[in-house]
Amino acid sequence: MKKLKYFLVSAAILSISLQLLGCGKKAEKTESWAYSHEPGEEILSFYDDGEAFYKGEKYSYSKDDSYxxxxxxxxxxxxxxxxxxxxTMLLYEKSTYExxxxxxxxxxxxxxxxxxxWEYQFTDDGRFSEENIFFGRYTVDEENCCIRLMYDDPIEDAYLYxxxxxxxxxxxxxxxxVRTEVKS
Structure with missing residues (x-):
């Protein structure tokens, strides 16, 4: 019985010590991002323990000034x-077209x-169609693998890689x- 008491007291002291030292500390969210058209729906988040969530999936992450x-x-x-x-942030998401x-x-x-x-159409005379809804002119920077879309509508130019x-x-x-809006 004495050994059991000693074990329980030792386990309790160890647990409290680890908590005081920060072990078992819950990771804190450092960033939370949502699409600007759905500011209350988190798409991407980063935590101080090196974890990230992107579209509901868990990852570890690294980040520099552009990737x-x-x-x-x-x-x-x-x-x-x-x-x-x-x-705000522009996040470039990959889509593959055939x-x-x-x-x-x-x-x-x-x-x-x-x-x-979804579709893109690019003509040899520098015109484009995006989803057969948006139209305009385009240029290609082959060295940087970048397409500039210049819309006919009053929409800001888009740069696609x-x-x-x-x-x-x-x-x-x-x-x-945008930063994710907190729902009330």
Missing amino acids: ITLDDDNGDHLGLRYVMEGD YDGQKNTDGIVGVWKQDNG YELDGKELTIDYPWPM
């Missing part, structure tokens, strides 16, 4: 380009589609992000 690198438990990496603009038809042109000229129906691999076009599309 966020997310690593999952399987060792897969996800690199997200970002640009800070004051209290060439619609025979690929007989150089570069991005042609119609590019996703299974969900791209990778072209045969009949696949991967686009890093900029999404405006």
Whole structure:
């Protein structure tokens, strides 16, 4: 009985000591981001213990001035380009499009589609269509793999980063992000 009492008291003292030293301390959220069109729905968050959550999935992360690198438990990496603009952020998310038809042109000229129906069309005379809703002119900076979309509508120009691999076009599309609003 004495040994059991001694063990319980020792365990309690050890537990209290670890708590006082900060062991078992709950990680604190350092940043929380939402799409600007849904400011109350968190998309990306960072914690002071090196964890991050992106679209509900848990990752470890590293961050520099232009990239966020997310690593999952399987060792897969996800690199997200970002640009800070004051209290807001442009987060570049990747989407892959397939060439619609025979690929007989150089570069991005042609119609590019996703299974969900989203599409881009780039013509050889410098015009583009995005989802057959937004139209305008475009230029390509091949050295930096960047497409500039200049909309006919009063919409700010968009800069898309791209990778072209045969009949696949991967686009890093900029999404405006704001600090997540706290729901009351």
